[in-house]
Amino acid sequence: MDHGARIPSGLTLDAFNIQQFRESSEATLARLEKHLADASIRGLELTEPAQLTRAARSLMTTEREHVAGYDEAKLNAIIDLYLKTGIQVHSPGYMGRQFSGTFPLAGVVDFVSSLVSQPSSFYEAAQLPNVVEKIMADEFNRFIGWPAGSFAMVTTSGGSLANLTAILAARNDRVPGSWSEGGAADHGRGRPALAVGADVHYSVSRTAGVMGIGEAQLVRLPLNRRHQIDVDRVVPELEAAQRRGLRVFCLVASAGTTSVSAFDPLRELAEITRERGIWLHVDGAHGASLLVSDELRWKLDGIDGADSLTWDAHKMMFTPAPCTMLFYRDKDKSRSPFHQWASYVFDEEPDVYTALDSGGKTLECTKRPMIMPLWVLWAMYGRALFAEKIEYLCRLTRDVHRILLAEPDFETTHWPEANILCFRYRPGALSDSEAHRLQIAIRDRVKARGTFFISKVDIAGPPPCAWCS
Amino acid sequence: MDHGARIPSGLTLDAFNIQQFRESSEATLARLEKHLADASIRGLELTEPAQLTRAARSLMTTEREHVAGYDEAKLNAIIDLYLKTGIQVHSPGYMGRQFSGTFPLAGVVDFVSSLVSQPSSFYEAAQLPNVVEKIMADEFNRFIGWPAGSFAMVTTSGGSLANLTAILAARNDRVPGSWSEGGAADHGRGRPALAVGADVHYSVSRTAGVMGIGEAQLVRLPLNRRHQIDVDRVVPELEAAQRRGLRVFCLVASAGTTSVSAFDPLRELAEITRERGIWLHVDGAHGASLLVSDELRWKLDGIDGADSLTWDAHKMMFTPAPCTMLFYRDKDKSRSPFHQWASYVFDEEPDVYTALDSGGKTLECTKRPMIMPLWVLWAMYGRALFAEKIEYLCRLTRDVHRILLAEPDFETTHWPEANILCFRYRPGALSDSEAHRLQIAIRDRVKARGTFFISKVDIAGPPPCAWCS
Numbered sequence: 001m002d003h004g005a006r007i008p009s010g011l012t013l014d015a016f017n018i019q020q021f022r023e024s025s026e027a028t029l030a031r032l033e034k035h036l037a038d039a040s041i042r043g044l045e046l047t048e049p050a051q052l053t054r055a056a057r058s059l060m061t062t063e064r065e066h067v068a069g070y071d072e073a074k075l076n077a078i079i080d081l082y083l084k085t086g087i088q089v090h091s092p093g094y095m096g097r098q099f100s101g102t103f104p105l106a107g108v109v110d111f112v113s114s115l116v117s118q119p120s121s122f123y124e125a126a127q128l129p130n131v132v133e134k135i136m137a138d139e140f141n142r143f144i145g146w147p148a149g150s151f152a153m154v155t156t157s158g159g160s161l162a163n164l165t166a167i168l169a170a171r172n173d174r175v176p177g178s179w180s181e182g183g184a185a186d187h188g189r190g191r192p193a194l195a196v197g198a199d200v201h202y203s204v205s206r207t208a209g210v211m212g213i214g215e216a217q218l219v220r221l222p223l224n225r226r227h228q229i230d231v232d233r234v235v236p237e238l239e240a241a242q243r244r245g246l247r248v249f250c251l252v253a254s255a256g257t258t259s260v261s262a263f264d265p266l267r268e269l270a271e272i273t274r275e276r277g278i279w280l281h282v283d284g285a286h287g288a289s290l291l292v293s294d295e296l297r298w299k300l301d302g303i304d305g306a307d308s309l310t311w312d313a314h315k316m317m318f319t320p321a322p323c324t325m326l327f328y329r330d331k332d333k334s335r336s337p338f339h340q341w342a343s344y345v346f347d348e349e350p351d352v353y354t355a356l357d358s359g360g361k362t363l364e365c366t367k368r369p370m371i372m373p374l375w376v377l378w379a380m381y382g383r384a385l386f387a388e389k390i391e392y393l394c395r396l397t398r399d400v401h402r403i404l405l406a407e408p409d410f411e412t413t414h415w416p417e418a419n420i421l422c423f424r425y426r427p428g429a430l431s432d433s434e435a436h437r438l439q440i441a442i443r444d445r446v447k448a449r450g451t452f453f454i455s456k457v458d459i460a461g462p463p464p465c466a467w468c469s
Numbered sequence: 470m471d472h473g474a475r476i477p478s479g480l481t482l483d484a485f486n487i488q489q490f491r492e493s494s495e496a497t498l499a500r501l502e503k504h505l506a507d508a509s510i511r512g513l514e515l516t517e518p519a520q521l522t523r524a525a526r527s528l529m530t531t532e533r534e535h536v537a538g539y540d541e542a543k544l545n546a547i548i549d550l551y552l553k554t555g556i557q558v559h560s561p562g563y564m565g566r567q568f569s570g571t572f573p574l575a576g577v578v579d580f581v582s583s584l585v586s587q588p589s590s591f592y593e594a595a596q597l598p599n600v601v602e603k604i605m606a607d608e609f610n611r612f613i614g615w616p617a618g619s620f621a622m623v624t625t626s627g628g629s630l631a632n633l634t635a636i637l638a639a640r641n642d643r644v645p646g647s648w649s650e651g652g653a654a655d656h657g658r659g660r661p662a663l664a665v666g667a668d669v670h671y672s673v674s675r676t677a678g679v680m681g682i683g684e685a686q687l688v689r690l691p692l693n694r695r696h697q698i699d700v701d702r703v704v705p706e707l708e709a710a711q712r713r714g715l716r717v718f719c720l721v722a723s724a725g726t727t728s729v730s731a732f733d734p735l736r737e738l739a740e741i742t743r744e745r746g747i748w749l750h751v752d753g754a755h756g757a758s759l760l761v762s763d764e765l766r767w768k769l770d771g772i773d774g775a776d777s778l779t780w781d782a783h784k785m786m787f788t789p790a791p792c793t794m795l796f797y798r799d800k801d802k803s804r805s806p807f808h809q810w811a812s813y814v815f816d817e818e819p820d821v822y823t824a825l826d827s828g829g830k831t832l833e834c835t836k837r838p839m840i841m842p843l844w845v846l847w848a849m850y851g852r853a854l855f856a857e858k859i860e861y862l863c864r865l866t867r868d869v870h871r872i873l874l875a876e877p878d879f880e881t882t883h884w885p886e887a888n889i890l891c892f893r894y895r896p897g898a899l900s901d902s903e904a905h906r907l908q909i910a911i912r913d914r915v916k917a918r919g920t921f922f923i924s925k926v927d928i929a930g931p932p933p934c935a936w937c938s
Contacts, residue, residue: 011850011853011854011857011858012854012857012858012861014850015572015573015574015846015850015854015858016505016572016573018502018505018506018573020573020574021501021502021505021573021574021577022498022502024573024574024577025498025501025577025580026498028577028578028580028581029491029494029495029498032490032494032580032581032584033487033490033491035584035585036485036487036490036584037487044593046593046596046822047596048821049592049596049599049600049603049821049822049824049825050821052596052597052600053600053603053604056597056600056601056604056844056848057604059848060604060847060848060851061848061849061850061851062851068849068850068851068853068854069849069850070574070849070850071849074848074849075574075845075849078578078845078848079578079581081597082581082585082597082841083581083585085596085597086585086587086595086596086597087587087593087594087595089585089586099586099588099594099835100586101586102583102584102586103484103485104484104485104487104489104490104493104584105484105489105490105493105539105544106583107580107583107584108490108493108494108497108580109497109547109548110579110580110583111494111497111501111576111577111579111580111583112497112501112548112551112552113789114571114575114576114579114580114583114789114842115501115504115505115571115573115576115789116504116551116552116555116558117558117568117569117570117571117783117789117790118555118556119568119790123518124513124515124556124916125556125568126555126556127515127516127518127521127554127555128521128525128550128551128554128555130518131518131521131522131525132525134518134522135522135525135526135529157626157627157630157791157833158626158832158833158834158835158836159834159835160832160833160834161626161630161832161833164832168679178681178683179678179683179684180678180683180684180685181683181685182660182681182682182683182685182686201834202834203832203834206807206832209648209649209807209808210637210679210680210807210832211679211680211681212647212651212680212681212682213651213681214647214648214649214650214651215648215649215808216649216650216651217651312835314586314835320582320583320584320586320837321586321588321835321836321837322626322833322835322836322837338675338678338679339678339684352517352518352519353515353518355518356518363627363629363630363633363672363675363679364626364627364629364630364791365627365628365629365670365671365672366568366627366628366781366783366790366791367627367790367791368789368790368791372551373583375525376544376547377484378529379525379528379529379530379543379547380530380538380539380540380543380544381480381483381484381530381538381539382529382530382531384480385480385481385484388480388481389480389481389484392481447593
């Protein structure tokens with residue numbers, strides 16, 4: 001029989017104890033401070049999963065233990081293990097390309113978000129994050145150049161999800177009836193198809209499978225020697241696709257490919273797609289951040305001609321992951337990806353508050369207020385901090401390139417456009433496959449030594465290479 | 470001309486200054502402590518977006534300012550504004566149902582994740598989070614009951630994305646060729662279709678549009694008086710769908726619907742779907758957490774018969790959002806949603822390390838190590854803390870129900886299965902639409918007063934209601 005709600009007993013009160021919150025925060029802060037201050041050269045200490053599992057299990061309370069509760073020594077051991085087994089992104093030994101050491105203040109702001117737990121899809125649940133999204137959209141549009149009030153931006157959980165969302169908007173906008181009738185709806189105008197650069201991120205090519213277009217309806221556009229979409233071959237490829245019964249509704253270009261950070265020629269692609277009624281989506285997850293630099297912005301020349309743009313702040317804006325911004329040139333199109341209504345989240349009668357709700361525009365219902373760390377850094381330092389750090393990273397990469405060019409036993413595959421440089425060690429007369437195996441062996445040995453972290457990639461095209469940093 | 474990389478100048482060094490990290494953390498911690506300790510009754514202070522925008526803009530450095538840099542007074546003002554304008558989830562005035570005040574320690578652990586910025590899709594990038602995911606999968610499977618080693622769990626950014634991922638797995642598994650040929654591939658066996666409870670979360674019904682199945686191919690299963698899928702009408706509905714040329718490949722049941730937290734009859738649904746080769750997905754975003762309670766677990770009786778299960782820890786496990794776990798009964802099926810390979814993320818030759826990579830199984834490439842806060846709480850307190858708090862919340866809801874039943878001017882729509890109770894105030898002889906408008910007016914007035922936060926929902930079915938808490 002139910003005798004009514006009792007005040008929660010010991011464990012809940014213990015877990016919400018404020019003194020304990022302060023103590024655990026202080027202890028953790030001390031460890032983080034030490035971690036961030038350590039400027040020694042470290043890479044990655046790789047531990048066998050079985051061994052790490054034993055270590056983790058030994059830190060867990062078991063059901064048999066009578067005294068369960070907060071234990072600072074246990075917390076400290078957990079934090080130490082967490083910090084020790086991570087990639088040391090704040091160390092000079094870290095040379096991976098895709099995720100970066102965050103600005104510490106960004107982490108502090110994210111700490112607040114973790115505790116207040118705002119689902120930022122709705123204004124009433126996260127007022128400041130929603131207002132700040134609009135502010136940051138306006139700030140960044142200074143570098144894109146759309147007319148004020150005409151465009152839109154939503155945040156979403158990572159670049160892959162942003163790419164999917166944008167391509168859904170493109171499909172629903174350009175292939176009427178596909179939401180209700182299905183993605184392969186033909187209507188006698190050809191089978192819906194997606195054109196992508198041959199080197200596009202896998203999250204983009206996946207969308208064809210995810211959205212029911214079918215991977216077989218993926219038109220891969222050939223690249224030039226600089227690993228960009230070869231603009232002279234785009235129209236012939238689109239025409240050939242049309243002859244095969246395909247109707248390309250969306251073309252995806254990259255602003256910073258994952259492998260070599262190539263920037264596709266956006267101005268020319270915008271012209272081609274506009275003439276043909278094709279939606280141009282730009283995956284700028286990696287490279288859109290260059291927009292904030294006066295020195296580097298030209299690499300995205302023509303970006304104002306894109307219909308949508310993915311921009312990850314957790315890559316080269318140095319904020320905690322995820323923080324992805326998805327821009328639309330036409331704000332009305334931000335309602336295209338999803339067509340739905342639910343009374344508990346979408347208000348019947350929109351007002352000044354619900355006008356800011358983004359839940360109808362994103363896949364997520366609960367969504368982290370991810371813009372907050374970025375905004376606070378921007379509010380504090382303005383554009384200058386980001387421009388300075390991005391320009392420094394790109395300059396550093398060009399320096400490494402210059403050094404390697406002077407070394408006869410090293411090959412580089414491209415002039416570095418941003419902070420990515422692919423190179424390999426190729427002494428004497430090694431065959432391609434011997435050289436490939438040698439790189440893996442060297443990289444694994446470097447990794448095992450734990451002092452540097454270098455990422456790797458396979459690249460088709462002259463000359464193939466194995467290392468990117 | 471390029472003169473080589475210079476050491477980053479003032480701003481970058483300022484932003485990475487360790488003393489400043491400590492000071493900003495201390496200042497923020499003091500504010501969080503005060504915020505969490507405030508037990509006063511608060512709801513939501515709704516501010517006009519235009520006014521809040523002005524307040525936020527006034528805290529930003531402008532390009533004209535010469536002295537940009539860290540400013541503790543500015544940070545404090547930002548944090549105060551952030552805390553003040555959020556829903557007061559830790560206050561006794563908060564009665565919203567879907568997101569909860571997090572355990573403070575969970576926020577502390579998430580703070581570490583924000584700073585080390587581990588993309589947890591790959592073992593080498595996040596060793597401890599990947600090991601811990603396996604541990605937590607085993608821990609939770611104690612309450613599901615699948616044979617050890619036979620199932621799989623991946624974390625993903627929210628319940629909506631987990632539902633999409635599971636239904637993609639179902640489609641690729643049960644409708645061969647759909648990844649390559651498109652989601653509407655027929656193969657003479659009928660048009661792929663999705664069966665859902667009439668009251669299913671909007672993220673589930675959306676998937677038909679997203680995946681190119683087409684919303685028109687959504688089979689909505691009628692509910693009984695308890696708002697559950699009416700098990701007696703499932704087979705007739707499936708047969709009727711078949712006669713219309715539809716082939717249902719997946720049935721989605723709910724364990725805790727969003728509106729009233731109804732639990733669908735899983736054991737019966739598992740039997741029906743198994744017999745017909747239909748994939749059974751259970752959206753337990755809200756209610757799966759009841760599995761950890763000996764008192765409440767029976768509501769998910771038959772869960773071991775599901776092919777997949779969505780479980781949000783950021784709802785009733787009180788961790789920062791997002792933290793969603795997607796379980797598969799058959800571990801091999803966790804590879805079904807996506808079919809892809811990219812050399813910079815997926816290793817050519819799997820080994821003991823890459824065997825733990827989840828990047829091929831999730832939409833995300835960069836993914837937050839979201840399991841860590843949940844694991845640390847579990848490591849510290851075991852199951853007992855969660856069971857205690859969940860049972861307390863459910864008991865509290867039943868108490869409110871009992872109180873309202875005794876009040877002649879209040880209506881409730883259902884016996885509360887979990888922590889959700891829908892009720893409305895209906896004095897005298899109001900029509901349904903008058904009563905509806907009255908609830909909105911009362912709720913808006915309560916909200917405007919800022920002392921309580923109550924969420925609302927429209928429910929079809931006798932009697933309609935407006936408030937849930």
